[in-house]
Amino acid sequence: MLKTSAKRLSVRAICLAAVTFVTVAVTAGVAWAAYTDNMYPTQYEQTACFSESGSDGQVSCQTDNSALTYYPDESGSNALEAVDRTVVHRVLADQFGPTDLTVSYDSTPSYSGNAETDIIFEESSTGLSSSAAGMTFCNNAADGLRCDQQYIRIRGGGYYTSGVTCHETGHAVGLLHGSSASPRKSNSDERLGCMETPTDHFEGLEANNIELINNTY
Numbered sequence: 001m002l003k004t005s006a007k008r009l010s011v012r013a014i015c016l017a018a019v020t021f022v023t024v025a026v027t028a029g030v031a032w033a034a035y036t037d038n039m040y041p042t043q044y045e046q047t048a049c050f051s052e053s054g055s056d057g058q059v060s061c062q063t064d065n066s067a068l069t070y071y072p073d074e075s076g077s078n079a080l081e082a083v084d085r086t087v088v089h090r091v092l093a094d095q096f097g098p099t100d101l102t103v104s105y106d107s108t109p110s111y112s113g114n115a116e117t118d119i120i121f122e123e124s125s126t127g128l129s130s131s132a133a134g135m136t137f138c139n140n141a142a143d144g145l146r147c148d149q150q151y152i153r154i155r156g157g158g159y160y161t162s163g164v165t166c167h168e169t170g171h172a173v174g175l176l177h178g179s180s181a182s183p184r185k186s187n188s189d190e191r192l193g194c195m196e197t198p199t200d201h202f203e204g205l206e207a208n209n210i211e212l213i214n215n216t217y
């Protein structure tokens, strides 16, 4: 992260404008979060949201509004097996449904325009480092803060657990690891719920994550 300081400086300058735009939401998050602020942006993660074709290892977007639509890919080479689609539906309903996000399954997903399906779930290992179970990346940035469409890619062979699905969906709405939280926490801190790494296979959102989601959306 230190190697391209000139580039980072310019990105940060762009980001400051975006951050100003959401001062109220960010301030509210800090004021209400009892434990730590792990909602993008924080002082440790403020790279502007941009469109990617694969993960750069950083989470730098919120989703673009509180109406969260999702689609687990059902056909083609990145399709989820039926059992994995069931996990996705259950995690979205049980973990994210009770938050202030309005979660809905989009059976006719949109991949273009400015109101795309917010999260596309794929089963694939393409672009994943050998140590990673999954990744999240913004395919279409709405602005410097928010993403119109995020892709979640989780490898096959038993990795589509509720914990990993919760973790990657958390990234898609802007939740960060402990090392990017303010104040910083251990990545394995239990109070980060499913956002801890390594991710427990059955972990869900904990109070701190829910509070941040509800203060943001």
Ligand SMILES: [Zn+2]
Residues within 6 Å of the ligand: 167, 171, 177, 197
């Ligand atoms: Zn992660």
